Amino acid sequence: MMMMSCGIFKNFIRVSAIFSFVCFCRGFSPADNYLIDCGSPTNTTVGVRVFVSDDLASKFLSTQQSVLANSSSNSIPSSGDDSQLYRTARIFTGTSKYTFSISQRGRKWIRLYFFPSVFGNYNLSSANFSVSAQNYLLLDNFNPSTTSVKEFSVNVTSTTLVITFIPSNNSVAFLNALEVVSVPDMLITDNAASVNPSGKFEGLLFQALETVARVNMGGPALSSENDTLWRSWVPDQNFLVQKNGVTSVSKISAVRYPSGGATPDIAPATVYGTATEMKADNPNDNFNITWQFIVDPGFQYLVRFHFCDIVSASPNQLYFNVYIDSWNVAPDFDLSTKTINMLATAYYMDYVTPLSDKSTLRISVGPSVTLSVYPIAILNGLEIMKMNNSLGSLSGMASVTPSSTPSSKKNVAMIVGLSVGVFVAVVLVSVLFFMWRRRKVARLGHSKTWTPLSIIGGTSRTMGSKYSNGTTISAGPDVGYRFPFVAIQEATNNFDESWVIGVGGFGKVYKGILNDGTKLAVKRGNPLSQQGLAEFQTEIEMLSQFRHRHLVSLIGYCDEKNEMILIYEYMENGTLKSHLYGSGLPSLSWKERLEICIGAARGLHYLHTGYAKAVIHRDVKSANILLDENLMAKVADFGLSKTGPEIDQTHVSTAVKGSFGYLDPEYFRRQQLTEKSDVYSFGVVLFEVLCARPVIDPSLPREKVNLAEWAMKWQKSGQLEQIIDPNLVGKIRPDSLRKFGETAEKCLADYGVDRPSMGDVLWNLEYALQLQEVVLQNDPEENSTNNIIGDLPPPVNDFDHTNTSASAAPAEMSSVDDLSGVSMSRVFSQLVKSEGR
Numbered sequence: 056m057m058m059m060s061c062g063i064f065k066n067f068i069r070v071s072a073i074f075s076f077v078c079f080c081r082g083f084s085p086a087d088n089y090l091i092d093c094g095s096p097t098n099t100t101v102g103v104r105v106f107v108s109d110d111l112a113s114k115f116l117s118t119q120q121s122v123l124a125n126s127s128s129n130s131i132p133s134s135g136d137d138s139q140l141y142r143t144a145r146i147f148t149g150t151s152k153y154t155f156s157i158s159q160r161g162r163k164w165i166r167l168y169f170f171p172s173v174f175g176n177y178n179l180s181s182a183n184f185s186v187s188a189q190n191y192l193l194l195d196n197f198n199p200s201t202t203s204v205k206e207f208s209v210n211v212t213s214t215t216l217v218i219t220f221i222p223s224n225n226s227v228a229f230l231n232a233l234e235v236v237s238v239p240d241m242l243i244t245d246n247a248a249s250v251n252p253s254g255k256f257e258g259l260l261f262q263a264l265e266t267v268a269r270v271n272m273g274g275p276a277l278s279s280e281n282d283t284l285w286r287s288w289v290p291d292q293n294f295l296v297q298k299n300g301v302t303s304v305s306k307i308s309a310v311r312y313p314s315g316g317a318t319p320d321i322a323p324a325t326v327y328g329t330a331t332e333m334k335a336d337n338p339n340d341n342f343n344i345t346w347q348f349i350v351d352p353g354f355q356y357l358v359r360f361h362f363c364d365i366v367s368a369s370p371n372q373l374y375f376n377v378y379i380d381s382w383n384v385a386p387d388f389d390l391s392t393k394t395i396n397m398l399a400t401a402y403y404m405d406y407v408t409p410l411s412d413k414s415t416l417r418i419s420v421g422p423s424v425t426l427s428v429y430p431i432a433i434l435n436g437l438e439i440m441k442m443n444n445s446l447g448s449l450s451g452m453a454s455v456t457p458s459s460t461p462s463s464k465k466n467v468a469m470i471v472g473l474s475v476g477v478f479v480a481v482v483l484v485s486v487l488f489f490m491w492r493r494r495k496v497a498r499l500g501h502s503k504t505w506t507p508l509s510i511i512g513g514t515s516r517t518m519g520s521k522y523s524n525g526t527t528i529s530a531g532p533d534v535g536y537r538f539p540f541v542a543i544q545e546a547t548n549n550f551d552e553s554w555v556i557g558v559g560g561f562g563k564v565y566k567g568i569l570n571d572g573t574k575l576a577v578k579r580g581n582p583l584s585q586q587g588l589a590e591f592q593t594e595i596e597m598l599s600q601f602r603h604r605h606l607v608s609l610i611g612y613c614d615e616k617n618e619m620i621l622i623y624e625y626m627e628n629g630t631l632k633s634h635l636y637g638s639g640l641p642s643l644s645w646k647e648r649l650e651i652c653i654g655a656a657r658g659l660h661y662l663h664t665g666y667a668k669a670v671i672h673r674d675v676k677s678a679n680i681l682l683d684e685n686l687m688a689k690v691a692d693f694g695l696s697k698t699g700p701e702i703d704q705t706h707v708s709t710a711v712k713g714s715f716g717y718l719d720p721e722y723f724r725r726q727q728l729t730e731k732s733d734v735y736s737f738g739v740v741l742f743e744v745l746c747a748r749p750v751i752d753p754s755l756p757r758e759k760v761n762l763a764e765w766a767m768k769w770q771k772s773g774q775l776e777q778i779i780d781p782n783l784v785g786k787i788r789p790d791s792l793r794k795f796g797e798t799a800e801k802c803l804a805d806y807g808v809d810r811p812s813m814g815d816v817l818w819n820l821e822y823a824l825q826l827q828e829v830v831l832q833n834d835p836e837e838n839s840t841n842n843i844i845g846d847l848p849p850p851v852n853d854f855d856h857t858n859t860s861a862s863a864a865p866a867e868m869s870s871v872d873d874l875s876g877v878s879m880s881r882v883f884s885q886l887v888k889s890e891g892r
Contacts, residue, residue: 083283083320085237086159089115093230094123094143094174101137102280106232109145120149124174131172137279140232141170141202146177147184147228153218155235157211162243164284165207165218168232169199177227184228185221185450189213191263191443195450196223204287206266207449208238208440236285239320247357247405250382254617256407264357264440265449268348270294272434273303274329283319288436291331294346296417301344302334304433306365309399314726316394317361317401326436327363327401333375333422335430343378343421344432350416354441354449356408358418361436362390363401369753369760370396370715375432378419379406387423395723396715396751407442538622540615543567547577556629566625575610576626580619591619591694603665605658607681607691626689628682631655631740635677635747635780642782645791647686648744649824654688655680656820659737660813662690663730668698671728675736676717676750677743697728716750716761721807731807734816738802742766745795747780763803770796791827794819 092099092106099106109123124144131141157163165188171180179199186194188209209216216235220228243264249256270291271277277288295301307328312318317327333344350356358379367373370391377385384406394400408416418437422430443449546567547554556576557564567575580591595612602608613620631651634640643651662670672679673695681691695712713719717739719732739750742762750762759765769775775796779787798819804810811819 083239087155087157087163087235087237089155089233089235091115091233092140092143093145093168093232094125096143099139101139102278104285106140109143115153115155116145116151117154118147118149118151121145121147121151122175124177126170126172126174131170137168137204137232140168141172144170144174144179144229144231146174146179147220147222147230149222151220151228153233155216155218157214157216159237160212160214161240162208162210162238163216164234164236164238165193165209166232166234166236167194167205167207167230168203169205169229170202170231171199174229177229179227179229181226182229183223183226185223186218186228187221188216188218188263190447192446192448192450193263193265195448206286208243208264208266210260210263234285238284241318242284242320243357247407248384249409250379250384250406251409259357259407259442262357263443263447263449267350267356267439267441268294268437269439270346270437271326271329272436273331274305274325277323277325281325282323288323288326291346291437294348295331296345296347300334300340300342301331304330304332304366306399309365310363310401311397311399312401313394313397317403321401321403322361322436324401326361328365328399328435330363330365330433330435332366333420333430333432335422338429340430341422341424343376343419344434345417345419346437348416348418348439350411350414350439351441352412352414353410354444355410356416357438357440357442358406358408358416359403359438359440360406360434361401361403361438362393362433363399363435364390364394364433365399365435366431366433367398370398370751372428372753373431373433374423374426374428376421376423378417378421379408380411380413380417387426391715395713395718538611538613538620540613540618540620543577543613543620543622546575550579567622574625576623578621578623591621595621603658603661604687605654605689606661607689623691626681627684628686630678631680631682631688631744632677634682635743636749642747642780643686645783645787646824646827649791649795649820649827651680651682651686651688652741652744653817653820653824655690655740656737656813656817658688658690659733660817662696663733663813669730671697671730672733672736673697673728674713674717675733675740676714677740678714680740716763719807720805729807730813731810734802734810734813735804735807737813737816738799738810739763741795741799741802745775745779745783745799747782767800767803770800788827788829791823794823794826798823 089112090104090106091109091112093109093112095106095108096110097108098111099108122145124146126142126144131138167186171182173179181198183196183198184194185192185197188207189211191209193207194205218233218235220230222228243259245257245260247256247259248254269286269288271288272291274288274290276290277286279285279287282288292298305328307324310324310328331344333340333342360377364370364373371389373391374387374389376383377388385404390402393402416439418434420432420434422428422432441449544550546569547565550563550565554566555563556566562579562581565577565579567577569575591612591614595609607626608624610622610624612622628634634643659672659675662672672690672693674692675690679690679692681689683689713722713732713736717736719735721735722728722732739762743750746762746766748762751760752762753760758768766775766778769778776784776787776789776792779792798811798816801809801811802816
């Protein structure tokens with residue numbers, strides 16, 4: 056804040072210090088805080104904030120053409136915490152400026168309070184003026200006909216902020232109160248999703264914003280005193296196009312804020328804890344809830360949705376569509392996938408609209424029509440912010456040149472200078488932005504010449520499809536193909552929906568056929584997915600480095616036409632999950648299940664130990680274990696994988712990602728990732744293999760919903776055989792079951808240090824298989840192993856040995872860097888719809 060001399064400005068510093076302390080107690084302490092009650096001879100307290108008197112703030116104002124005035128009207132607003140601010144005003148008869156010293160660059164709220172009443176000799180209902188800040192025109196030919204607060208958010212990149220008021224012809228400008236307050240950096244980031252064309256919008260940091268609407272769906276109005284950033288929220292009733300068919304829901308006390316996600320600064324719990332919900336009378340109802348807002352044509356708008364599932368009894372029950380005008384920006388939106396299946400968890404998402412010539416903007420939510428779910432849709436909160444146009448203007452007139460007084464040449468010169476300055480600034484910012492963007496793209500490696508697959512020795516080549524005249528190249532053993540988009544189109548029959556073999560968080564998976572008859576699995580990224588470039592790049596980098604018979608093989612990729620496409624071998628038997636439940640496929644024998652678990656364990660063991668630094672898969676689940684025509688298991692989907700900690704570190708600190716039900720609770724609590732997080736997830740898979748049921752099943756009684764918790768109770772009581780897959784009853788040797796159960800139990804230890812390594816897990820699974828396969832010649836009792844222990848590898852019951860290298864494994868186990876058995880004629884069908892991440 057500006058340094059002030061002794062006397063009256065000491066009071067201003069004291070008041071600001073009090074305000075800073077109050078903000079700190081609320082959770083955010085703004086670096087810059089200027090609150091002014093314009094025209095007032097005394098300080099004014101609004102809630103816990105103090106607006107300083109006009110005398111204390113006069114140092115910020117540079118003008119000889121203004122007067123102070125008290126209202127002579129009896130119509131001063133009597134309701135609202137800020138009503139006291141409208142009793143006085145400062146009236147500008149000529150160009151006037153407020154100049155504020157900025158201690159921390161970044162976004163600032165600029166809130167302007169207007170009450171168009173009679174102040175002294177001035178009837179302000181006829182006032183007409185313009186307001187600018189920095190190089191942005193905030194208001195032009197503005198006539199405040201009603202009591203209002205205009206809120207703007209401007210990125211201040213210098214050490215001062217200048218707000219200029221310019222009266223129009225033969226008129227005056229006025230202001231009742233003024234706020235300039237810092238905005239948290241995380242509130243508005245640089246990126247958002249683009250509505251049309253679909254993709255990513257970058258450059259929000261360079262945009263001035265004006266708040267058009269801030270709505271609390273299904274809840275009451277919230278004054279600035281109930282918001283950590285002093286924002287006001289209004290109810291949604293006046294914006295609803297059709298009030299029938301909706302109901303309001305409230306569960307404010309249930310709201311939780313996730314680590315690394317939404318915070319009370321994004322929106323208060325009173326917003327996330329209330330919602331307007333679609334009220335369907337029967338399962339066949341199909342209508343949208345729509346809100347309509349008045350907007351200025353010729354501008355783009357930042358639309359922020361606030362969601363919090365306070366209506367579901369369990370995760371994965373709420374699916375709906377989200378629309379901006381006629382665009383379905385979030386089809387089949389499943390809030391559970393965004394909040395790791397945690398209910399009542401705050402979540403928000405941002406979209407930027409295209410330029411429009413319409414004067415209205417419609418927001419809708421409605422039931423999914425592609426999924427067989429009960430029709431339901433909700434919205435908790437909404438913010439709409441106008442973005443400045445190419446001339447730096449937020450005015451409805453779409454011009455950066457505000458009206459001026461003809462008699463004032465000084466005003467004309469200032470306006471012309473402002474116009475030129477804005478143009479130069481926009482050009483400069485554009486150049487800097489594109490230079491930054493180009494450097495970022497080059498750094499990410501996502502360019503038309505990017506061929507990371509060549510690092511394993513292959514060369515980038517063009518391939519033809521079954522229907523093309525391209526070069527005839529069979530899928531050889533070396534990864535390194537960069538597919539043309541047209542070849543992939545033809546191989547998948549132009550992405551024929553009937554060729555879809557799976558759907559995941561990244562996008563759809565299509566069956567493809569090359570011109571030599573080789574089958575492919577083509578995973579095409581969905582632009583609306585939260586999983587994007589990072590997962591695409593990670594998958595390629597990981598699978599380009601690793602070659603192992605129990606890891607899925609990558610054939611190539613495509614990054615043309617803003618597409619993100621990965622091409623894998625085709626796995627004839629799909630996912631392990633599809634063979635356990637839900638698909639009607641024949642049941643696997645216990646021996647087959649053990650061999651599949653052993654193959655997956657070998658793949659994970661290779662990831663953890665095959666390189667100088669471990670690789671942590673981070674999304675181990677039955678849907679990511681794929682089976683070839685011989686039921687050999689391969690671990691797939693490396694989009695979330697992370698390299699392990701450095702030698703002198705014990706973990707990697709990272710945001711929590713993974714699939715609900717398989718997620719390591721220690722990783723979830725502490726956000727500290729280790730190889731033992733994969734071990735925990737694999738332990739859940741082991742119980743899933745044994746019991747042949749989903750890891751989370753909300754339809755079951757409460758004690759059975761979570762498979763890991765339920766199975767652990769039976770394992771610890773020594774009665775695991777009571778809950779196994781009915782198809783396996785009487786077909787598992789008791790010792791094999793005991794060893795398998797012990798292995799799964801150790802994997803699910805609460806703390807990572809108590810869990811075995813994947814090498815230990817592999818040892819014990821191999822041992823469980825041999826216990827199952829042994830044939831007793833002297834003992835008719837199947838559960839006796841007294842005569843065969845000497846023929847088996849030594850058991851590893853206590854998981855305490857430290858030799859986990861591949862050489863310590865049984866002879867049947869392949870070496871860590873086993874490259875044999877890799878066939879390019881198969882791999883991957885990944886997914887019946889797998890759990891969200």
